[in-house]
Amino acid sequence: MKDKIWLSSPHMGGSERKFVTEAFDTNWVAPLGPNVNGFEKDLESYLKDDIYVGALSSGTAAIHLALILLGVTAGDEVLCQSMTFSASANPIMYQGATPIFIDSETETWNLCPVHLETAIKDRIAKGKKPKAIIAVHLYGMPYKVDDITAISKEYDIPVVEDSAEALGSHYDNKMCGTFGDIGILSFNGNKIITTSGGGALVAHTKELRDKAIFLATQARDNAPHYQHSHVGYNYRMSNISAGIGRGQMEVLDKHIALRREMNVFYKDLFKNVKGVSVFSEISNNYFSNHWLSCIKIDSKLAGFTSETLRLALEDENIESRPLWKPMHLQPIFEKFPYYGNNVSENLFKNGLCLPSGSNLTDTDRDRITSAIQKLS
Structure with missing residues (x-):
């Protein structure tokens, strides 16, 4: 394996x-x-x-x-x-x-x-x-x-x-x-x-x-x-x-730079894939360490879902993870008040966290690229 x-x-x-x-x-x-x-x-x-x-x-x-x-x-x-x-x-x-x-x-x-x-x-x-x-x-x-x-x-x-x-x-x-x-x-x-x-x-x-x-x-x-x-x-x-x-x-600063490079890597990887957006800063006022690089998938445009991609990566022994499941949907918290209009639910359903470590190698990135390109 x-x-x-x-x-x-x-x-x-x-x-x-x-x-x-x-x-x-x-x-x-x-x-x-x-x-x-x-x-x-x-x-x-x-x-x-x-x-x-x-x-x-x-x-x-x-x-x-x-x-x-x-x-x-x-x-x-x-x-x-x-x-x-x-x-x-x-x-x-x-x-x-x-x-x-x-x-x-x-x-x-x-x-x-x-x-x-x-x-x-x-x-x-x-x-x-x-x-x-x-x-x-x-x-x-x-x-x-x-x-x-x-x-x-x-x-x-x-x-x-x-x-x-x-x-x-x-x-x-x-x-x-x-x-x-x-x-x-x-x-x-x-x-x-x-x-x-x-x-x-x-x-x-x-x-x-x-x-x-x-x-x-x-x-x-x-x-x-x-x-x-x-x-x-x-x-x-x-x-x-x-x-x-x-x-x-x-x-720390080196690790941040490497994580941000992974975010750029995913932007390049998905730039020609319809329906996939990489989570990024909305303006120059924002600077994210990109602890995890995440994507949101419109399955109608992309032709695959976040779960399909997760399983495809899993088949290659590559870990990915759905976005956080909102607390108001958790069994322990579902009885408590919630104010919203389903933004977090939709992100959870359509989002995925991708490998983002500062210790990933070129070989790792090649494997990630190959697994994703097979699907897209």
Whole structure:
């Protein structure tokens, strides 16, 4: 059988082992240490904008802490982009709050400002002003920052900016992860850089970041014994994982360039195929890291469906994946309110994520080309 071509596999840069070995040699293997501090500083320098970063065990943990810091409790409502991975929505449930799902718009595939404002007005009319908005930069594509921020300010509802897929993406030359009241990053194994598993919370004040770290380290009070006045969590990143992250930061921009080259590769591959469009920026204000390159297929024009293409690639041991199934269609979430007009449903039905890793070779690209050309 041919070697597997993965959708997005980890890509080491070379220095990760040095930082991890140093952690072992100095016995810093706990969820604190020089690599954790160094990784946080690396991220702060990269994101700029006078922000403060807390390294955590996952992006999901970061969203959970963000909701806690914003005062979301049982019975509250949180507005959430429907087309996303479930980790964006699950922490709402952790808090006993109610998710209110919002459709996407067609240009960035992200949170629709029109449906967002409709939902806010309707929830307020029903006597329940939402506590927070979770907006996602899907597949690395910045959401409509100006519109979402304006709505957030008008109705005084804070934004949790889910940048799990968007490290290195930017809008108007400002980095994703720094727009919301609290930003979220992920370093899962399939992300643009990885710490094997991990995430981070991005705050605009040191006080908020420190509070997040306090909660992430079991909320231990300042005392010689173990004393706790708040519910705490075991959400801090380990010094070992952070060492991998420090090495990955050295190649982040290179990885972004390689992912963007894959997006260009697909644009060239499909340029003469009717009914297939490659997901791209809508203007020069947007810069996507193209964590995953995605296509949308009009089967009537193309002569094949997204599922037909997925299976054709699978036959060649090439991984592809449907776009995120919207949260309001998921069995666990289908009972909750949804505001929209089927944009996310149509994207799910007709879209496909294609191999996008920064470690793909010319041979891999030849195999992908051959498999697709057989079909088209």
